[in-house]
Amino acid sequence: MNEKIITFLNSGLLEKYLLGGTSIEETQQIESYIARHPEVENAYNTLQFNLEVVAKTNAVEAPKNILNNILEELDEKPVIQLNTTKKYKKWHQLSIAASIAALIFAGQSYYLHDKNQKLSEENQVVVDEIFDLRSDIENNNKKLDAVMQQFKELNDPNTYKYIMQGNSRAKNLKTVAYINPKEKTSMIDVVALPQLPEEQCYQIWAELQGKMVSLGILSETDRQLRAIPYTEDALGLNITIEPKGGNTVASLENSVAEIHLK
Known part of the structure; x- marks a missing residue:
């Protein structure tokens, strides 16, 4: 990737164009870059996808x-x-x-x-x-x-994306975690959660120094991008099936999805 394209991507014009804030001249320049440079087109598509993720459940x-x-x-x-x-x-x-x-x-x-x-x-x-x-x-x-x-x-280039998919206990489960170790922020997007009996719930945990720390309960009725507690030096994330209202200790034998963090 040449220096001219890097400078353009760092200028913020793509984000401004996506939000409809560019002038006629800027719009023509941006659309020309998107048409001529695959790197710019890929960056634009990524920004557009991320905006859809943020906005899908925040309709006003x-x-x-x-x-x-x-x-x-x-x-x-x-x-x-x-x-x-x-x-x-x-x-x-x-x-x-x-x-x-x-x-x-x-x-x-x-x-x-x-x-x-x-x-x-x-x-x-x-x-x-x-x-x-x-x-x-x-x-x-x-x-x-x-x-x-x-x-x-x-x-943010420091934000890592982790896709968590269910195992045989919850095949249709899918969530996406976004973790930024620099800004110390964590978010999760609940895409799909298989239905559970009323007396059970899904709970997400962070693996830390040999123990599991609760990050909250996940609900199908709360399908939106939301913040979860950031855990310093977490080694992984785990979703388990717990009694209704959550548990203080993770039932790892009922784990339905897990990932290892970078």
Whole structure:
């Protein structure tokens, strides 16, 4: 691999291109490198695969409750029907007119008060929903930061990838461990776990100085890339079948998968 290609791969342009942050000129340059150099194409495919691993279980759902029907139309208005069958004197008619005016004024006052009350309640709903939306945005930003951090760790050249496949006790079991001894980080991606009886579970262990240290319980319902405790100088990883809730001592006779670490 020539120095020009090495410089290009170390520039970070591939990662920037994959995340959609390159300019038109940068995009043309990157696509030209991918087309002309197999080394660049392989690096791009690896980055794309790692991004899919990180993102596959971190989908961000859109908010379920969006602002709906803020204002309601009031189609009906108070109607006062007057049926007169007799003639009244002028002063009596004036009295009736004043009474009607008072009723209309009272009706309008009630209508305005009721409308103001509804608007006040609707405004409060809007305020509450805006607060919820801001909270959702903050949570989504935190999730995005976590995804980007995982993506960064996966693409660190010091991160080693270990595939753990099940033995005859759990043929379909498959998990992938990512360990970075320099940054002292460990992650595991649960790809497939055969179903166990309710009274049993899968537990992952680190082999250290002749003893097994628990790194947690693995669950089919928790299929996502997640961090596990980093164990300094670990010689290997082992997955066993244990009683529900986990065990304090590894049941090595029930081991279903193991690997040796570099």
